[in-house]
Structure formats: C-alpha cells, structure tokens
Amino acid sequence: MNARSYASHVQEIESFGLGLNRGTPARDAAVLRSWQRCIERHRLDPAATCEAYIVPEGQLRVHREESEPLIRIARSGLERLYQQLAGLQYVLLLADRHGITVDFLGHEGDADALRRAGLYLGSDWREDRAGTCAVGACLEGGEALIIHQSDHFDYTHTPLSCTAAPIYDHRGELAAVLDLSLLRSPESRSSQSLALHLVTSTARRIELAHLMERSRSDWVLRLSRSPDFLDVDPDAALTLDGAGRVRGMTQAAARILAQAIGLPWAERRDLLGLPLERFFELDVDGLPSLLRHRLAQDRIVRARDGSILFAHAIEPQRGSATPVRDATPAPSATTTATTTPVPQALRALSAGDAHLDALLHKAARLAPQRLPVMIQGETGAGKEYLARALHAASGRPGPFVAINCAAIPETLLESELFGYLPGTYTGGASRGKTGLVEAAHRGTLFLDEIGDMPLHLQAKLLRVLSESEITPLGARQPKPLDLRVISATHRPLTVLVDQGLFRQDLLFRLNAAQLSLPPLRQRQDLDALIDRLAEAQRPGLRPTPEARALLRTHGWPGNLRELHNALCHAAALSEGPCFGPEHLPETVLEASAGLPQTVATMLPRLPAPPLEPPPHVSDATDPEDPAGPADPAMALERLLQRCQGNVSEAARLLGVSRSTIHRRIQRLALGERRVRWSPADRRD
Numbered sequence: 001m002n003a004r005s006y007a008s009h010v011q012e013i014e015s016f017g018l019g020l021n022r023g024t025p026a027r028d029a030a031v032l033r034s035w036q037r038c039i040e041r042h043r044l045d046p047a048a049t050c051e052a053y054i055v056p057e058g059q060l061r062v063h064r065e066e067s068e069p070l071i072r073i074a075r076s077g078l079e080r081l082y083q084q085l086a087g088l089q090y091v092l093l094l095a096d097r098h099g100i101t102v103d104f105l106g107h108e109g110d111a112d113a114l115r116r117a118g119l120y121l122g123s124d125w126r127e128d129r130a131g132t133c134a135v136g137a138c139l140e141g142g143e144a145l146i147i148h149q150s151d152h153f154d155y156t157h158t159p160l161s162c163t164a165a166p167i168y169d170h171r172g173e174l175a176a177v178l179d180l181s182l183l184r185s186p187e188s189r190s191s192q193s194l195a196l197h198l199v200t201s202t203a204r205r206i207e208l209a210h211l212m213e214r215s216r217s218d219w220v221l222r223l224s225r226s227p228d229f230l231d232v233d234p235d236a237a238l239t240l241d242g243a244g245r246v247r248g249m250t251q252a253a254a255r256i257l258a259q260a261i262g263l264p265w266a267e268r269r270d271l272l273g274l275p276l277e278r279f280f281e282l283d284v285d286g287l288p289s290l291l292r293h294r295l296a297q298d299r300i301v302r303a304r305d306g307s308i309l310f311a312h313a314i315e316p317q318r319g320s321a322t323p324v325r326d327a328t329p330a331p332s333a334t335t336t337a338t339t340t341p342v343p344q345a346l347r348a349l350s351a352g353d354a355h356l357d358a359l360l361h362k363a364a365r366l367a368p369q370r371l372p373v374m375i376q377g378e379t380g381a382g383k384e385y386l387a388r389a390l391h392a393a394s395g396r397p398g399p400f401v402a403i404n405c406a407a408i409p410e411t412l413l414e415s416e417l418f419g420y421l422p423g424t425y426t427g428g429a430s431r432g433k434t435g436l437v438e439a440a441h442r443g444t445l446f447l448d449e450i451g452d453m454p455l456h457l458q459a460k461l462l463r464v465l466s467e468s469e470i471t472p473l474g475a476r477q478p479k480p481l482d483l484r485v486i487s488a489t490h491r492p493l494t495v496l497v498d499q500g501l502f503r504q505d506l507l508f509r510l511n512a513a514q515l516s517l518p519p520l521r522q523r524q525d526l527d528a529l530i531d532r533l534a535e536a537q538r539p540g541l542r543p544t545p546e547a548r549a550l551l552r553t554h555g556w557p558g559n560l561r562e563l564h565n566a567l568c569h570a571a572a573l574s575e576g577p578c579f580g581p582e583h584l585p586e587t588v589l590e591a592s593a594g595l596p597q598t599v600a601t602m603l604p605r606l607p608a609p610p611l612e613p614p615p616h617v618s619d620a621t622d623p624e625d626p627a628g629p630a631d632p633a634m635a636l637e638r639l640l641q642r643c644q645g646n647v648s649e650a651a652r653l654l655g656v657s658r659s660t661i662h663r664r665i666q667r668l669a670l671g672e673r674r675v676r677w678s679p680a681d682r683r684d
C-alpha cells in the first residue's frame, strides 16, 4: 500500500466529513453524496480498510435463484456488451438489489486478481459494507454513475474504476445493477464516459426485454424522442391492459409518464393503473393507429406536458389470454402443491406441449443435483438449450462449458479437454493450457455428441468422473474437480456399446438420469412456438394464415434449428407485421405439394423440386472437390441449407461421417461456433 496516497485519501474524506471541503469541484456530486452516507448513515471509517467480501456459496445460490429470470434475460445483453469491449480488460458484473454479484463476465486469466478485488461472482458491493462503490452508490441513488479510483471510500478499492447503471422492474422498483469495471484504468475519469453510455443503454435494453417477456397479453407502447430507431431500439416502453391502464413500464417510460403529469420520480409507483389518456392525447382506441404499418415519422403522440414523442404500438398476442407471468408460474410446466416448481429457465423451453412439460418437471427435480444427465433428441431438437437451462436452474456458481466432441479434431481433443502444462508439447502454448473439463470446475460440463468421443479419451474421462480430479498432460499431481456432467447424443449409445465403440462403464456413469426431447413434428405447441420465435425476430411479427398453414405442414427434420432459421429468413425478407409464404425458405414451401388445393393455389410458384438429388450432387457440393464451387465454405453452406441444417443428411449425401462435416464446419467457420464457453470460463 502506498502510504502517502493512503494518507491523502483518508485526509480528503475526513476533511469532507468535517465539512472543510464540501462542494469541492473535483468530485462528482453523486460521489460526495455517497461519502456523506458512508460517514453519517453507515458510520464507516475512511481510515479502516477491508478486502472485498465474497458471500459463501450457499448464500450465493439463494441470490442467484431469486434473480434467475433476470439473469437469463440479461445474459445475452451482457455477452454482447462484453464482446463489444473485448480486449479492453473490462469486467461485467450483474448485482442483485441486495448488492450481491449474481452474474459475471471477465477474463479467467485474471481470476485470482479479480476475486481479490471483488470483481467476481458472489462479491458483496453494498454501500454499508464496501463504502462508496459503483454498485452500492447506484443502489442507493438509483442513478447511473462512475466511481473512479479515489472516488472509492475504502482505500482498498482505489485501483478500480467502476461504472454502473440501475435496472428497474416493470413496477419501477430497482431490481439490479449492471456494472462495468476495470482493475487498472487510465488516470482520467472522463476515460469512463463511453463505459457509462454502454452500461446505460444495455440496462435499458434489458429492461425492455424484461417488460416484453412478461407482457404477452398486454398492449405494448414503445416510445422514442426520434423516429429513427423507434422500431428497433426504442427509448422507452410501457404495457397497457385492455382498458388502456398502465400495467408496466421501463425506467425511461416511468420518467416520461411522471414528467407528463408532473409527478415526482419518487412517487413513480403511483403511475401504475392510471389510464393512458392521463399522460397523452391518446386512449386505448387510438393504439391501432400506431401499429407498424404506418411510417415511424407519422406515428406521433403528444404528452400532456406538451412534449412530442414517436410511438410504436404492439398488439396483445392472439390466443395468449394467460395472465402475466412474473414469479407466477404458467399453468403448464409449473407449480402444483405436490410438484417441484419449474424454474423460469426451464419453463421458457415449452410453449405448452404436454410431453415436454412433463420432461421439464423431471428436469426441475434433477437440476439442483449433481447426478449426470444424458439428453437424447434429434439434431436441432434443443439438447444444448436444455443443458444450459439445467445449468441456469442448478445454482452452481461455476460456468457452463460446452464441448462438441464431434467437432474437435481427434488429435486436439485430448489437450482441449484435459489441458497441458508448459513444455508438454512442441508448439503448445508456452504457458500451458487449462482444459475445458477443468474450466467447468464448480459449473457444468456439457459433452455434446458424446458418441463421437474416441475410446482412449473415454477411459480418461471415466477416470476424471470416478475420481473427481484431473491430471493435465505433463502434470504429476492431480487437481480436485467439482463437476456436473450433462451429455447429449442423437446416436443409440447402447448400439455403440454392442459394437465396442463406446464403453459401457462410461455409459452407466453418464446416463444416471435421462431426458428425451421430442422432435418438433411431435410437439403440440408448434403454433405458440412459431409466434414466440417470430416475436423474437421482430416484435409483432406473425405469419399470414397461408404461411402458418405451410409451417404446420412441414415435417421439420432440422427441428427447432430449422424453425428458427425459417423465421430468420421470413423476418429478413418481409416488412411490416406479417410474413407470407413468399418469405419462407424453399425447403418449407416444398411442403405445399401436400397441401389442400385452396392453400396451395395461394403460394408462389416454385420450380418443381427434383425427386432425386442430381447425379452431380456430391461433386458440386463437396467443399473439398476441386471441380466444385470455388468457395468451399459457400458449397458446404449450400449443402447444409439444402439439407435444412441436418448434418446427418449432408454427411449421407457426401458419403462422409457426421464428424467430418462438423470438422469442416468448424474449419470453414460456418454457422455457430461449436465449441463454446463463456468468456469467463477459460483459465489459461
């Protein structure tokens, strides 16, 4: 500790406490308010220093469980923000309303330093414990702010620069704080202005996503000061019941409503239940005129305080008369007096299919246990989604690490899985490498396509699982490991066991519990799924009756992946609130051949599909055939499109194995990355 700067830090705060330098222009007003609270309300001593505090694991689990719906919704926003800042050493924390970090993204290479500094899962940043800090001060003041270096009250935290924004729930209650922190930062406080902007806009988007998710049976009114990004990234949103009364709002919407009627911000909860016409020259009957079929610049509303806004109304979802879900479970896949409650992460996977709901009840009971689970299902049926939801519902503090055993070349699989010490390999990383198995310590290891794992690695994996410890290549001492394993396969593993290609003892260990996902063609919730996935593409987007008829008729060999792709296609080609048959991919349109004449005549004409693949199909689409298209990535992509993303079908056409196709996908960087881990997961 640098004695001089420690002394001057303490002296500045003590002088402030004595009223000697109040109003100093060098400090932001929010910082001074927090210092004052620390001294007068929390009775903290600036001379006392205290290391960051990480709550015990059991306590963290309770906090994560309580925040689970928010964590799930916030996660993609967090990941996008983290990617935007890649390489800048920022750490992202999501803290709950009690100041406990319930989600975290940071570079695992710095894990020890981050944990010591409190930039870690479970860290407690309440102001009355940690003194002035971004999370604590944001929770107290309810405003976005920067707490830069010596703004911190406790000298221990003065190397950090932290920027935080509040996340409010639909009732206007402060629900969480999003924080962007740096272990080491430039001297100038203004260097964090961009971080302030990013963290504020991400918090706004999380609030919007949260509101949208819980408002399926309500009208949604989105508002912006300018028409430019109104339909894609509005400033604010509120939800209204059938009588036009306010049921929910984002923070920005609460500010607009409060300002419109001159209500102080502190009384924002009183906005709920008031009719739309109290705030605007508009009532519920006027909402249809604000649907997206009109140009954004023509959708103008005037607030009662005279301000002008641009608006976008979204109708309640048809057939979704279900009351709003919050912590309240939906009628299916949910709670009864006698069954385990189904956590939101799992509930989100079903749109009302009875078979799937039963499976999700079983999954909810399995989630908190360490029992290995085997997920079976056709390609694209959502095995990895289910594994992620099991992890989210497990409360395990470590990361979710997914490995596709078919996608990693056999020669690399061992080092990827188990890691190695420095100097083990010529050409290996000089610092050695942490394997993916170890990276999943205290979290969940998802082994996709487990049937493709070579026999000698099966033996090694079995040892790791039986002994709960791992010995990286080149190491003498094993390291203890706390792992939950979920595996998935579309192959009949018992047949592989009979053929001597899969170890029976490993199979017994991996499938202690089984979950079999139904293929999409057997699900009863297809209609609701179509609406949900279309909504995710573009709010309000729906199929025309003809397009819906086609989507219902299609056999969906590529399951949810294929449905997702079809709706991306439809969203990309259509404009306005509806998409028709002409916006669907050809593979779906081909189903029109089997439709009743009345529907078939409404469809666009297509060239007749060939009954057999043309004889040159394997040449023309083989990405490695010199006679094929010049761009192997394009050829492989075309082949996969033709097979609706069905890797088995593509492999059959090319006469190669599924793993070969997976390897080519990876080498040519097509589609999703098949080996994934959260940025926080790697320890090398």
Ligand SMILES: Nc1ncnc2c1ncn2[C@@H]1O[C@H](COP(=O)(O)OP(=O)(O)OP(=O)(O)O)[C@@H](O)[C@H]1O
Pocket (backbone or CB within 6 Å): 348, 349, 350, 377, 378, 379, 380, 381, 382, 383, 384, 385, 386, 448, 488, 490, 533, 559, 560, 561, 562, 564
């Ligand atoms: N519950 C879901 N809701 C929305 N989309 C989903 C869902 N499950 C899966 N998808 C879509 O399907 C795609 C494939 O999902 P996932 O990777 O979980 O399938 P899989 O069964 O593991 O596939 P594979 O066997 O090919 O590895 C996802 O990227 C997503 O687009």
